[in-house]
Every structure is written in structure tokens, then in C-alpha cells.
Amino acid sequence: MIxxxxxxxxxxxxxxxxxxxxxxxxxxxCVTVCSAGGEREVEILAxxxxxxKQKAGQPVVTIEATLVRQCDKEYIDSIDQWDGQYDAIxxxxxxxxVNFIANLRPMARVYPGVNTSSFGGSAEQGVWxxxxxxxxxxxxxxxxxxxxxxxxxxxxxxxxxxxxxxxxCEIHQDVPCIWxxxxxxxxxxxxxxxxxxxAPIRDWSTAGHGGPRKTVRNDLAL
Amino acid sequence: MPFTPNIQAFCCHYTSQQTLAEGxxxxxxxxxxxxxxxxxxxxxGKLEVSTLLKAFEDGADGVYVTGCPLDKCHNLMxxxxxxxxxxxxxxxxxxxxxxxxxxxxxxxxxxxxxxFVKAAQEMDERITTLxxxxxxxxxx
Numbered sequence: 001m002i003x004x005x006x007x008x009x010x011x012x013x014x015x016x017x018x019x020x021x022x023x024x025x026x027x028x029x030c031v032t033v034c035s036a037g038g039e040r041e042v043e044i045l046a047x048x049x050x051x052x053k054q055k056a057g058q059p060v061v062t063i064e065a066t067l068v069r070q071c072d073k074e075y076i077d078s079i080d081q082w083d084g085q086y087d088a089i090x091x092x093x094x095x096x097x098v099n100f101i102a103n104l105r106p107m108a109r110v111y112p113g114v115n116t117s118s119f120g121g122s123a124e125q126g127v128w129x130x131x132x133x134x135x136x137x138x139x140x141x142x143x144x145x146x147x148x149x150x151x152x153x154x155x156x157x158x159x160x161x162x163x164x165x166x167x168x169c170e171i172h173q174d175v176p177c178i179w180x181x182x183x184x185x186x187x188x189x190x191x192x193x194x195x196x197x198x199a200p201i202r203d204w205s206t207a208g209h210g211g212p213r214k215t216v217r218n219d220l221a222l
Numbered sequence: 223m224p225f226t227p228n229i230q231a232f233c234c235h236y237t238s239q240q241t242l243a244e245g246x247x248x249x250x251x252x253x254x255x256x257x258x259x260x261x262x263x264x265x266x267g268k269l270e271v272s273t274l275l276k277a278f279e280d281g282a283d284g285v286y287v288t289g290c291p292l293d294k295c296h297n298l299m300x301x302x303x304x305x306x307x308x309x310x311x312x313x314x315x316x317x318x319x320x321x322x323x324x325x326x327x328x329x330x331x332x333x334x335x336x337x338f339v340k341a342a343q344e345m346d347e348r349i350t351t352l353x354x355x356x357x358x359x360x361x362x
Contacts, residue, residue, distance in 0.1 A: 008317060009314060009317035009318060010317055013318075040270075040271075040272070043272045044271050044272050044275065047272055047275040047276060047279060048275065048314055048318070050279060051275065051278055051279060051318060051357050052318050054279070054357045054358075055318060055319070055320065055356045055357050
């Protein structure tokens with residue numbers, strides 16, 4: 001899922017400083033699962049914004065809502081029910097949601113309520129770790145299912161850098177050296193020979209280095 | 223004009239059990255400050271961040287929570303969860319430029335004991351010193 005975290009409150013208060021009516025919009029997708037922008041977080045942020053405005057002596061009206069998703073036009077269309085009732089939208093979805101609202105409602109002032117961090121999973125309660133970089137050219141079949149693009153600090157493709165000690169990355173002792181893990185995994189599944197295959201110079205154009213990416217599925221298009 | 227604080231206390235069933243059995247007069251006789259309004263909960267683990275924030279929105283100058291000792295919660299982790307929520311609000315208050323001490327978490331033994339009254343007295347004294355909540359009466 002996409003991992004996000006609420007922005008510092010001061011930053012949000014600064015964004016909405018001249019708004020008197022604010023639509024705070026959550027998303028029931030990834031940000032609900034990682035407790036950053038679901039219904040509960042919308043309720044909390046709305047309360048904090050009201051308190052911040054109360055302290056500043058500025059009257060404010062908040063509308064709280066949570067869409068099924070903010071990355072589909074159909075769901076974005078539902079915000080029209082609040083037309084004329086808000087000066088600004090604080091979207092608590094990932095950056096995709098903020099962009100979608102900005103794309104589809106050119107006149108709306110939309111602000112991000114969260115920082116979108118990574119594609120990750122819940123390692124344990126309250127802890128999420130990056131697992132995928134969304135690079136557009138998956139090589140997990142060669143690395144025992146463990147991603148060196150996302151999980152190696154240097155995104156190395158042909159083994160460790162030489163800085164790892166005791167299976168830990170040189171950038172931080174908390175970070176496992178993913179190439180050590182890949183080695184161990186390939187040995188365990190009897191695929192150690194894969195380590196001898198030299199990865200060619202990588203074409204990063206699928207990773208966004210060639211501009212914004214677009215996926216087209218003609219079989220699904222109308 | 224002397225300031226009488228509005229303090230909202232959220233107390234779990236166990237920490238407030240016997241003390242509340244005395245009734246308001248009994249509590250008062252023990253020295254429980256009149257500025258504190260008690261809300262009883264089955265467990266502080268049930269307490270939502272939004273409930274505590276709403277207390278401030280509704281005019282509280284101070285808010286506190288009493289739950290079981292960290293390692294002896296009747297519901298195992300309820301008071302630990304409450305403590306984390308109180309800590310989150312302390313951080314948010316600081317971000318808004320408001321004294322984080324306006325909210326506090328107390329871990330108390332269950333049953334009748336002076337600590338329940340002492341926590342209320344401590345908050346009463348603290349909030350009286352801090353003065354009215356900066357959230358109160360700002361909006362026009």
C-alpha cells in the first residue's frame with residue numbers, strides 16, 4: 001500500500017490560514033489502512049484545525065468527509081455535493097488524490113494533509129517499511145522476491161557495496177543489507193546460481209526518469 | 223476576577239470505582255476540587271483522541287485521564303493506549319503553540335486511595351496557574 005503520514009500541524013494551519021470554510025477529505029484506501037488519512041484521522045485533523053483557528057480568533061466551518069478512493073474520477077465527482085460550501089480542501093489522501101482533485105476541479109484550492117512516503121507494508125503495529133520503489137521494471141524473480149531497488153540504500157543491481165557488516169547496511173545498523181538477504185534467500189531456495197548472472201546497465205526510463213509514466217490498457221479502455 | 227478552571231477528567235471504571243462510590247459530597251469532603259468534572263469510562267483504552275480534543279473545543283482549560291498502572295491494566299493494554307493518545311495530543315497542543323501540560327495522563331491503582339484526589343488537585347493547581355485555555359473565546 002501507499003504509506004503516508006500527517007503533515008506537521010503548523011504547515012497545515014499555514015496552508016489554510018485564509019480559509020474560513022474547509023472541506024477535510026479522507027480516503028478509505030491505503031491511507032486508512034496506515035492510519036494517516038481515514039475517517040478517524042479526518043475527525044482529528046478537523047478538530048485540530050478548529051482549535052487552531054479558535055486560538056487565532058478566526059471563525060471556521062469544517063466539513064468532514066471520506067471518499068471510497070480519491071484516485072478515481074467517479075469518487076472525486078461526489079465532492080460536488082459540497083459545492084459553494086468550502087474555500088479550501090485539505091485532502092488526506094496520498095499525493096495521487098490531491099493531484100486528482102486538482103486535475104478534475106481546476107477552480108478548487110486543494111492542499112495536502114499528509115506526506116506520501118513510500119510503497120510499503122506493516123512490519124509490525126505502528127511500523128511501516130518500504131518494500132517497492134514502483135520503478136516499472138520488476139526484477140524480483142531474480143532476487144528471491146526481495147527488491148534491491150527499494151531496499152538497498154544505493155539501489156545496487158549486482159550484489160552488495162562492500163560496506164555492509166554482519167548483514168547490516170552501512171547507512172544504519174537498523175537496516176538489513178538486502179543483498180545479504182537476497183544471497184541467503186537464493187541459497188535457501190537452491191537458486192544461488194542466479195547470483196552469477198550480471199544485471200545489465202539498467203534502463204531507468206520506466207522509473208520516472210523519462211518523465212511522468214502512463215499505463216494504457218487497450219483491453220479495458222472504452 | 224478569580225479564574226475557576228474547567229477541567230474534564232476521563233477516568234476508567236477501576237481507578238474511579240470506590241472513590242465515586244462516596245458520591246460527590248464524599249469526594250468534596252476528601253478535597254476533590256469542584257473544577258473537575260468526571261467522565262467514567264469502561265476502560266481508558268476506549269478513549270478516542272477526538273473525544274479529548276472535543277473537550278478542549280467545548281471549553282475545557284485542562285483535561286486529564288486516569289487509567290490503571292501501565293503494567294496492570296484490567297484490560298491488559300487499555301491504559302497504555304490511552305497514554306499514547308494523551309502523548310499525541312500533547313504534541314499537537316505544542317504544535318498549536320498551547321501548553322502541552324494542559325493534558326495529562328495518570329496511572330493509578332484501582333480502588334479508594336488518596337492518589338485519585340491528589341491527581342485532581344494537581345491538575346486544578348496546574349491549570350489555575352496556567353490560566354484560561356488559549357482556545358477559549360478566541361473566535362468571534
